Amino acid sequence: MHRDLPAYHAWRVMNPPQRNTARIDNTVLLPANDPARIGTELHMAMPEQAAQYWEHFEHQADIGVRGVAPTLAGAFVQAALAMTAVITDPAGVRSTQRVDIECEAPDAELLLADWLNALIFEMSTRKLLFARFEVHITAHHLHGSAWGESVERDRHQPAVEIKGATYTELSVAQLPDQRWCAQCVVDV
Amino acid sequence: MDLNLFTRYDTMQWHIAPTGAMRVPAVIYADEPLMRAMDHKVYEQITNVAGLPGIVGAAYAMPDAHWGYGFPIGGVAAFDPDEGGVISAGGVGFDISCGVRTLHTGLDAAQIKPLKERIADALYHTVPAGLGSTGHIHLTTPQMDAMLKGGAEWAVRRGYGTAEDLERTEEHGCMAGAEPGEVSDKAKKRQQDEMGTLGSGNHYLELQRVAEVYDSAIADAYGLVLDEVVVSIHCGSRGLGHQIGTEFLKRMAISASQYGIRLPDRELACAPLNSPVGKAYLGAMRAGINCALANRQIITHLTREAFARVIPDAQLTLLYDVSHNTCKLEEHVTDGQPRRLFVHRKGATRAFGPGHPDVPAALRDAGQPVLIGGSMGTCSYILAGTDASETLAFSSACHGAGRAMSRRQATRQWRGRSLVDELAQRGILIRSPSMRGVAEEAPGAYKDVSAVVDAAHQAGLARKVARLEPLACIKG
Numbered sequence: 001m002h003r004d005l006p007a008y009h010a011w012r013v014m015n016p017p018q019r020n021t022a023r024i025d026n027t028v029l030l031p032a033n034d035p036a037r038i039g040t041e042l043h044m045a046m047p048e049q050a051a052q053y054w055e056h057f058e059h060q061a062d063i064g065v066r067g068v069a070p071t072l073a074g075a076f077v078q079a080a081l082a083m084t085a086v087i088t089d090p091a092g093v094r095s096t097q098r099v100d101i102e103c104e105a106p107d108a109e110l111l112l113a114d115w116l117n118a119l120i121f122e123m124s125t126r127k128l129l130f131a132r133f134e135v136h137i138t139a140h141h142l143h144g145s146a147w148g149e150s151v152e153r154d155r156h157q158p159a160v161e162i163k164g165a166t167y168t169e170l171s172v173a174q175l176p177d178q179r180w181c182a183q184c185v186v187d188v
Numbered sequence: 189m190d191l192n193l194f195t196r197y198d199t200m201q202w203h204i205a206p207t208g209a210m211r212v213p214a215v216i217y218a219d220e221p222l223m224r225a226m227d228h229k230v231y232e233q234i235t236n237v238a239g240l241p242g243i244v245g246a247a248y249a250m251p252d253a254h255w256g257y258g259f260p261i262g263g264v265a266a267f268d269p270d271e272g273g274v275i276s277a278g279g280v281g282f283d284i285s286c287g288v289r290t291l292h293t294g295l296d297a298a299q300i301k302p303l304k305e306r307i308a309d310a311l312y313h314t315v316p317a318g319l320g321s322t323g324h325i326h327l328t329t330p331q332m333d334a335m336l337k338g339g340a341e342w343a344v345r346r347g348y349g350t351a352e353d354l355e356r357t358e359e360h361g362c363m364a365g366a367e368p369g370e371v372s373d374k375a376k377k378r379q380q381d382e383m384g385t386l387g388s389g390n391h392y393l394e395l396q397r398v399a400e401v402y403d404s405a406i407a408d409a410y411g412l413v414l415d416e417v418v419v420s421i422h423c424g425s426r427g428l429g430h431q432i433g434t435e436f437l438k439r440m441a442i443s444a445s446q447y448g449i450r451l452p453d454r455e456l457a458c459a460p461l462n463s464p465v466g467k468a469y470l471g472a473m474r475a476g477i478n479c480a481l482a483n484r485q486i487i488t489h490l491t492r493e494a495f496a497r498v499i500p501d502a503q504l505t506l507l508y509d510v511s512h513n514t515c516k517l518e519e520h521v522t523d524g525q526p527r528r529l530f531v532h533r534k535g536a537t538r539a540f541g542p543g544h545p546d547v548p549a550a551l552r553d554a555g556q557p558v559l560i561g562g563s564m565g566t567c568s569y570i571l572a573g574t575d576a577s578e579t580l581a582f583s584s585a586c587h588g589a590g591r592a593m594s595r596r597q598a599t600r601q602w603r604g605r606s607l608v609d610e611l612a613q614r615g616i617l618i619r620s621p622s623m624r625g626v627a628e629e630a631p632g633a634y635k636d637v638s639a640v641v642d643a644a645h646q647a648g649l650a651r652k653v654a655r656l657e658p659l660a661c662i663k664g
Contacts, residue, residue, distance in 0.1 A: 056596055058594045058596065058597075059255065059594065060227055060229075060254050060255045060590075060591055060594065061254060061255065061256070061261060061590070061591050062595075063594065063595050063596065086595075087319065088624075105438070106442060109454075110438060110441065110442075113438070114438070117434050120430075120434075121374060121378060121431065124378050124427050125377055125378055125380070125427075127320055127322075127381075151319060151320035152320075153318065153319075153320050153621045153622070157621075157622050157623060157624050157625075158318065158319035158320060158388075158621075158622055158624075158625070159388075159595075159599075159622055159624035159625045159627075159628055160319065160388045160389050160595070160622075160625055160628060160664075161318075161319040161387065161388045161389070161664075163282040163283060163430040163433070164282045164430050164431075164433060164434040164437075165434075166257050166278075166282075166437075166455060167257075167258075167278075167437065167441065167453075167454040167455040167457070168257050168258075168453075168455050170454065170455075185257075187257065187282045187283075187430075188388075188389050188595070
């Protein structure tokens with residue numbers, strides 16, 4: 001769908017997300033206290049030109065996560081934030097616990113899938129949600145940290161658990177403006 | 189989808205002749221409206237599957253086919269190990285052996301009506317559901333390995349259910365050839381708190397009423413009576429299966445070139461069945477099947493406990509348990525010759541016809557029950573396997589409705605709380621820890637399951653037996 005990332009980016013610049021309109025027209029937005037309201041919408045209201053951002057993209061059964069940033073590591077951080085937003089609003093997750101993560105893969109795309117899958121494993125086994133990330137990448141190796149807190153079902157209203165990061169629409173590439181874009185579909 | 193890409197064989201069959209890298213034809217079963225609405229990705233994915241080494245007959249897609257991972261969801265493909273046939277982690281899916289089981293309650297809708305709220309609450313408090321929920325059973329490593337070897341049979345030995353349950357479960361509740369040693373420590377760790385949990389997403393436990401009977405002879409054989417209340421459970425192998433899928437996807441993607449397999453899509457990663465990676469996955473995947481069977485068996489036990497608290501003398505008996513994400517070794521006849529083939533069914537249900545020896549004796553004359561899940565608020569169906577399905581698609585049928593819109597679109601269109609209220613007015617109780625989760629699973633976000641089931645029936649893949657309407661739904 002968005003295999004050709006430079007073309008996608010060009011299209012995106014011409015067709016910015018329409019959330020700004022939604023912000024003005026409050027009838028379009030759900031009430032602030034409605035647990036169904038999701039961070040995705042609010043986040044995407046940020047200007048597209050922001051140096052770094054994350055967003056979701058469509059997949060019929062599941063959902064795609066995409067991170068864009070000036071550096072490769074930054075794009076991985078943004079993709080991880082997008083993944084948290086599949087579950088809950090990242091703004092509602094406190095950074096009280098830290099988990100360190102190491103991954104190794106033969107190329108940047110498999111490394112992205114490994115990074116997201118490592119986070120899924122830690123979320124699942126430690127019952128955590130993550131809201132802050134730090135990533136360092138050298139060649140085929142990733143060293144990262146994730147900060148978060150234990151899941152509180154009433155407060156976080158977790159929409160869905162993620163089974164795995166897939167290789168569908170998996171892509172790590174540089175955009176024409178030199179920023180990095182990292183994305184894949186996650187199975188929920 | 190552009191119908192010009194297909195040769196219409198009859199009203200329900202759409203063929204793609206082999207071109208390019210395709211080794212066999214591809215066949216989609218659907219009526220014209222379903223075909224037009226189908227994502228073009230199904231065409232891409234099913235033709236990619238038709239190009240995998242050792243594929244036999246054709247690559248098939250069921251009427252509910254949609255964009256999946258490497259394989260389309262609703263995809264069926266059989267491979268011969270002696271002809272370089274492969275096994276694919278994506279062709280089984282992340283949720284290994286996800287499936288449906290349906291239990292009779294022996295009670296009719298009028299008896300349940302005054303107790304429905306209490307039953308829904310009892311089920312919600314007894315069966316752990318949703319992200320962050322924890323099961324009541326925590327296994328040591330030797331216990332975990334015994335579960336991965338024994339499946340539902342292991343669960344019954346531990347007191348979760350009866351021998352009769354096993355008789356009504358595929359593989360008699362225990363998948364042979366499971367190799368717990370091929371399942372990583374990480375996969376086992378991910379399962380440590382998840383035995384007997386429902387999960388989230390499209391998984392559910394539902395109280396349903398038999399609203400319509402289409403084939404009274406088969407309904408009799410299945411013990412289905414109009415207005416009877418049944419319980420259906422839809423879930424899979426939980427964290428263990430997801431981790432096996434994740435790890436083998438990577439191993440297969442990396443090893444493919446070493447086996448001379450060209451992957452048009454990395455997600456289609458696979459390995460020859462006779463290779464070390466292929467054999468390791470087969471052993472791990474079978475252990476994953478056992479985990480799913482044990483999980484549904486434990487949830488059955490919890491369901492009985494919940495019922496007993498409200499209706500002490502209720503007797504819940506299993507109609508059948510069927511998986512729709514698997515790869516199984518089966519005997520099929522191709523070109524007049526019986527062959528032992530590994531059949532992948534990704535979002536497709538096995539549908540053995542009448543007389544098949546693997547169908548429980550009590551149901552054998554009627555054919556295997558095919559359990560089709562809807563989504564909360566929409567109906568589910570029970571079908572029966574047919575003789576024709578063997579030649580049509582290695583005895584396979586559809587598995588559900590499939591999504592019509594993405595999760596994001598759904599949360600824009602619906603609010604969880606309003607949906608719960610709206611469904612309550614229609615007499616359908618929803619119990620869920622997450623209102624956003626409910627919005628994402630809104631009934632309107634799914635395709636019309638009735639159209640899918642009608643197409644499967646008309647194509648001859650399976651025969652309609654009964655329609656079930658939801659009364660209460662526990663969602664993760």
